[in-house]
Amino acid sequence: MHTLNSFLCRGRCAARGPFLLAVAALALSACDDPFKLKASYGNEPFVYSLYGISGTGPANAPAALDLVGRSPVRVDGNFKFDIAFDFDGRGKIVILPQKLVGTPITGSRTVALQRISGSYESVLLAPTKGWQLDSALSVLPGEVIGVRLTSASCVYQLSSEMYAKLVVDSVRTGGLIFGRGVMNPNCGFKSFAEGIPEK
Numbered sequence: 001m002h003t004l005n006s007f008l009c010r011g012r013c014a015a016r017g018p019f020l021l022a023v024a025a026l027a028l029s030a031c032d033d034p035f036k037l038k039a040s041y042g043n044e045p046f047v048y049s050l051y052g053i054s055g056t057g058p059a060n061a062p063a064a065l066d067l068v069g070r071s072p073v074r075v076d077g078n079f080k081f082d083i084a085f086d087f088d089g090r091g092k093i094v095i096l097p098q099k100l101v102g103t104p105i106t107g108s109r110t111v112a113l114q115r116i117s118g119s120y121e122s123v124l125l126a127p128t129k130g131w132q133l134d135s136a137l138s139v140l141p142g143e144v145i146g147v148r149l150t151s152a153s154c155v156y157q158l159s160s161e162m163y164a165k166l167v168v169d170s171v172r173t174g175g176l177i178f179g180r181g182v183m184n185p186n187c188g189f190k191s192f193a194e195g196i197p198e199k
Helices: 002-030
Strands: 044-051 064-066 071-073 083-087 093-097 111-116 137-139 144-150 161-171 176-184
Touching: 044 064, 044 071, 093 111, 093 161, 111 137
Parallel strands: none
Antiparallel strands: 044 176, 064 071, 064 083, 083 093, 093 137, 111 144, 144 161, 161 176
């Protein structure tokens, strides 16, 4: 009887082996990392043109960027921007977080900046360290600027931060600034690679 049971068990176990392995593999893949952030939106490249705050541009000309909206905006009493632009008088462009320009009634935006080494095209990931919170940053055309901002749209997410990279390509006569950037609209993601980021 024992021999027959052993024989039947070996037959059933052999038949169930591949099935059990498949179930185990599925369980492992499903439990890989249930808390891992997943991006929903592709990175958004943009171009901009604006003037410095104290420049000689036309009245009501844009002198700041709303990065979430990826658009140049005017600097007025609403202060609905993340960073503003100006000149230091020695050939550099000054990037100013909102708090250094003014504070809106509805609350200010938290912005950190840093200069990132490498060409604009080669910078594909925002740094983890080295951020200067609410401090001005002076750059030359061609230098890459990293921006970390705390966004209200991330209030219910695991991370409240968004990242962008910028570069000033040129400054025309009269103080018109031309540049480009990439905004990662996914909360907590640092990649600037094309498409939907994985990190």
